[in-house]
Amino acid sequence: MGFLSMIILCIIGMVFKDVIALPCLSNDSKTKFDATRKALTDLQTSINNRVTHLQTDMKNKMKKLDDQMGYLQTDMKNRIKKLDEGMGSLVSDFQKKQWRKYNGHCYYFGSEALTWFKSEQRCRQIGGHLAKIDDEAENKWIMDNKTVKNHLWMGLTDLKEGEYRWSYDQTLAKYKPWYSGWGSKGTGYNCGLMFQPTYTWLDYSCTSQYPYVCESHICY
Structure with missing residues (x-):
């Protein structure tokens, strides 16, 4: 019985000795520990502020x-x-403007005398272009229905001598009923004129002033 008591007392003594032997935090270690905790707290605060800023910035950008x-x-x-x-x-x-309809297109006969360039500009202003004449029937219809007894500017030019093109789409003219001796009068005669009273054409000085005929592909 005495022997058992001695063993128990020895065990208690050993445990008590280990507990007493546990190290305690030094002042320096405690300072570092507190500093680390503060740094972590500051980091958390910074992260929270950054997230809030990003959310606000995103809201502002979405609003913008x-x-x-x-x-x-x-x-x-x-x-x-x-x-x-x-x-x-x-x-x-x-x-x-009293546009006249023919074969799905509309034509307007300008009565004021203008240069070829002014005539083209006037046609563009009212929604068309100087007339592009594709065949004999169209040429005859225009001359038969014009409202003035005078020559008419049409949209034909040869800014490159002898190469006659339409101002509307710059395509080469295929139908060209020139009056005898006309169509190759030289560099001073670059604009197409419908010749009154015939159904033929002249190549004429673009600065001369004549009435004109406009054409539009939009017709009401």
């Missing part, structure tokens, strides 16, 4: 993008409205 999209939608509506009004104005202009 929404504003830009709204502006683009409004601008597009205004442009479409303006285009629609322009088309309405074009229809009205066709009606006011």
Whole structure:
């Protein structure tokens, strides 16, 4: 019995000795530990602030993008409205200018005397171009229906001598009913003129002033 008690006391003594032997934090270690904890806390705060900033920045960018999209939608509506009004104005202009219809195209006979270049400009302003004449029937219809007894500018030029092209699409002219001796008068005669009272053409000085005939592929 005494022997067992001695063993128990020995075991208790050994445990007590190990506990007493556990090391304690020194002041330096505690300072470093506290500094590390503070650094981690500061890092967490910094991360939180950064996340909040990114969220705010993203919201602002999304709002700016929404504003830009709204502006683009409004601008597009205004442009479409303006285009629609322009088309309405074009229809009205066709009606006011008394365009005449032939073979799916419309023609307008300008009575004021202008140079070839001014005539082309005037035709463009009202939605057409100086007439491109493709065949004998079209040529005859224009001359028979013109509203002035005078020569008419058409859209034919040879800015490269002898190479006659239409101002509308720059295609080479195939039908060319020149009046006898005309069609190759030289570099001073570069613009096509429908010759009154015949159904023939002249190559003439572009700076001369004559009435004109416009053509449009949009016909109402």
